[in-house]
Amino acid sequence: MSTATTSLPSEITSADLVAKTIREKILEGELEPGRRLQQDHLSDMLGVSRTPLRTALAMIAQEGLIDYEANRGYRVRAFSISEVRDAFAVRAQLEGFACRCAASRKVSEVTIAKFDALVTEGDRLLSGGTLDPSLLPAYRRMNVQFHQLIISLAGNSWIESFVRQTHNVPLVSDRIILWDDYDIIYRSHDDHHRIAKAIAQGEGIRAENLMIEHVIFAGKLLAEKLEMDPQGVLMSHGRTSNHSPKSHKNG
Amino acid sequence: MSTATTSLPSEITSADLVAKTIREKILEGELEPGRRLQQDHLSDMLGVSRTPLRTALAMIAQEGLIDYEANRGYRVRAFSISEVRDAFAVRAQLEGFACRCAASRKVSEVTIAKFDALVTEGDRLLSGGTLDPSLLPAYRRMNVQFHQLIISLAGNSWIESFVRQTHNVPLVSDRIILWDDYDIIYRSHDDHHRIAKAIAQGEGIRAENLMIEHVIFAGKLLAEKLEMDPQGVLMSHGRTSNHSPKSHKNG
């Protein structure tokens, strides 16, 4: 239940742990784009030697989160706004395709029950007529699970892999929901209702179209925000844990 | 011109060279699925120490070509037929989307010239009314360039990355053309004609549909062959270098 869909604790190596940590730091924005990843520095930062660190860096570079230049080390990759837009465009196609695949299969009762649970959970969280910020993590989880359920229903591991990669961009992750506007989030959850029902009833094309719009709109919203305030988006995704309050050095 | 679209010789590290070599060996089938990749063995096989080798293995594992288990090493990943099918399905969607993106942009004269050159080259290679096996490498190159041109025209680096990953499956690479049937290859090249023209004229949806069928059909053909003769496909993509002629153990 609680275990993720991907890979269970097969990673006991410190290289994997280090990779996970660094990935997290980059996606959270703690390591900002362009920043050099000094091996000596990082290795004693994380309490390991350079060997597992280098393995981790090689993996993360392969994922595309950091850039590598021979003899010049790694640095956090900077994504342009247009690359973010492109990521959403492709993700929309892929998740739309996933809907179509999912709908073309026989949907079991338990699947329908899962959809129902997720959609109902969303209803509950939004029932107040406004989204309490404290409920945002819960909504986020529900959202992630909803999208993952569809992808898993499609039964095509490539989709899963590629969609996950589109999340491998700072600020683009599903975990980030920056809809301060209740109407927008309400509408988005209404999409969930329709998509779930469409898939359950075998309406593949309709589910696909809904999903494409669902994702593209979220992308447009984010791109818009990014253009207005390239830094500020980070703030709105929780994690007010910026220990030093002097973070707003807009001088 | 001749330099690839991706990354130019920024890889001077032996880890990159080793990775390229191993990748090649896997895709060529020299390292068969399930085979363990013993580090000591491989490292002196390739004339490097284990350090760059391990880096290379970590990268290739990240790409999905090999599996990894902590403390138990790497082994060549085995792809099921259905995974191969899935790869083609996703690739079809992605390349179809690339066509749509490409068509939605202004196509320059030089682009049209490039299309023309490629398509004409194909015509020339097929002009004999039968495909001389010696011309197959040339046709393969043309085919790869045609698909890459469209993807680059789409201007979405994610598509490029993901499509490349779908090629990262033994037997699925664009380099492999197993159409012994002249009619089929002729029809396939006719698709090229239509797709190029459709993109040039801004007929995005039509180009998309053509491309989807173009890719899916190739996938069906391969899947069919794989089901009939899981091993034999390797033979038909050149590289008759199987030193021992006792390879046809169909008894």
Place this chain on the structure above:
DNA sequence: CCCCAGGAAATTGGATCCAAAATTGCCAAT
């Protein structure tokens, strides 16, 4: 005042060394 050259310091890539885990083989016991 700026720019280029040269050398020192820092940093990366590769090789080697060591510990921990897994695999293998052997022997005994049922």
Place this chain on the structure above:
DNA sequence: ATTGGCAATTTTGGATCCAATTTCCTGGGG
């Protein structure tokens, strides 16, 4: 004869060491 367990060997993962490249700083020349 088969199975279970114990020990030796193999193999992997991590740490350290060394060479090579890069970066940075300084000083001299234009």
